[in-house]
Amino acid sequence: MALFRPALAVSLAILLSGVAHAQPSAGTAAATSKAPAKPVAPIQAYDLPQIEAFGNAIYRQDIAAWLASDALTAKVKDLQGAGLKGWLVQDDGKTAKVRFLRDKGNGLEVGYDVVVDGKGAGPVTEPADRKLTDDERLAFSARQAAAAAQPAACRAGYNAAMVKNPDGDGWIVWLLAPAPAAGAIPVGGHYRIFVAADGKTVRRVDALSASCLLIEKPKAADGRPAVAFASHIVSPTPVETHVFLSTLYKLPLAVGANGGKDAWLVDKGKIGKLDMSKK
Numbered sequence: 001m002a003l004f005r006p007a008l009a010v011s012l013a014i015l016l017s018g019v020a021h022a023q024p025s026a027g028t029a030a031a032t033s034k035a036p037a038k039p040v041a042p043i044q045a046y047d048l049p050q051i052e053a054f055g056n057a058i059y060r061q062d063i064a065a066w067l068a069s070d071a072l073t074a075k076v077k078d079l080q081g082a083g084l085k086g087w088l089v090q091d092d093g094k095t096a097k098v099r100f101l102r103d104k105g106n107g108l109e110v111g112y113d114v115v116v117d118g119k120g121a122g123p124v125t126e127p128a129d130r131k132l133t134d135d136e137r138l139a140f141s142a143r144q145a146a147a148a149a150q151p152a153a154c155r156a157g158y159n160a161a162m163v164k165n166p167d168g169d170g171w172i173v174w175l176l177a178p179a180p181a182a183g184a185i186p187v188g189g190h191y192r193i194f195v196a197a198d199g200k201t202v203r204r205v206d207a208l209s210a211s212c213l214l215i216e217k218p219k220a221a222d223g224r225p226a227v228a229f230a231s232h233i234v235s236p237t238p239v240e241t242h243v244f245l246s247t248l249y250k251l252p253l254a255v256g257a258n259g260g261k262d263a264w265l266v267d268k269g270k271i272g273k274l275d276m277s278k279k
Contacts, residue, residue, distance in 0.1 A: 043192070043206035043235050048271050050166065055243020056269045058174055060096060061089040061161040062248070067121040068098035068114035075124045076112070084111060088139055089161070094118075101132070101140060108132060108140070139171060141199030146173035146191075149202040154189035154212035155180055169197035176241070177212065185249060187230045188213030190241040208239045217249060227252045231260075242266045 046054070065087060076082050083102040090097045095117045102111035109130040115122040132140070143160055150158070157178040162171050177189030188209035196203055210233050218226040228251050232238060238255040243266055246253040252267040254274070263274040 043208065043239070044194075044204065045235065048237065051238065051240050052243055052269055052271055054163070054172075054174075054240035056247070057091065057163050058161040058176070058240060058244040059247045059269075060091050060093070062159060062176070062244070064089050064091065064096035064098055064116040065159070067116050068100075071114050071121040071124050072100060072112060082111060086140060086143070088136060088143075099136070108137070110136075138197070138199035142171040142195035143173055145195050145200050145202055146171075146175060146193040149193055149205055150175050150191055151205060151207070153177070154186070165194065170203070171195045171199075174241070176244075179214070183217045184214045185217055185228060185245055185251075186212075187215055187242070187245065192240075207234065208241050210234055217251065225252070227254055229254045229256070231256045233257070233259075236262065238264050238266050238271050243269060243271065 068087070073079070076084075083104040085101050085103050085108060087098055087100045090099065095115060098114045098116060099110050100112040100114070101108055103109070110127050110132060111130070113125050113127055139162065143162055146162075147158075147160065154177045159176040159178065160173060161176065162173040164170075165172050171194075173193045173195055175191040175193065177186045179186045189212040190208045192206040192208055193202060194204040194206075195201065213230060215228055215230055218228055220226045228246075228249075230242070230253060232242070232255050236257055238253075238257070242253055242255055246266040247269055252265060255264045255266060256262070257264065265272050265274055
């Protein structure tokens, strides 16, 4: 997710699932892009600890998939010939196993595994047992169902992350808009999609913004730390993609909500409310 990546990694992401990873970097100013359809109903509400947990999970999965993709593209030169179809990230909060799935004519199976931890990506391995568990098969189906249900796209190259729904069965899948240029932070254009336990039925689609908002990554100046600013209208508090982006870009993100009456600061995986009475 985020900005530009080496050509092989981008090619892999597009080939596997039409989504792209990218490493954030400073550079050109943000560009304007067309807005997706506005949500017709309020988004599902969560308390701040759950929003923070979602945002941190998205970040861990995105980084794991990025590092594992780079490791795989260095090992497997012909991605299309390898029959690769997509990937799943199994994340316990500390270590993530990225399972790259393939179909070489005998149905979907595990082609390669890469374990990612705090030290980076481990070696690319091939499992002795390539058979997917029932849960893995349903999870991958849920990811595909969510992608098919996306109402609109700000630009090509969406990424995805997913967790089990903490309030019941099924999954929550996030479709994450990429940035179009270095230095552009894609605050808008992300979706949260709820898929039932059957891996097929889409129960709800939440647009986490009302537009494809892009903001320019700020620079520190006059001894003041860099802080990014964004407005938000689809919920009274920041959402998990604000947490994700703040962590990804290593940048505090100030979010204005309720028509500018409330302000929040998202930083280091946490959300705090700002006192608007102080001048």
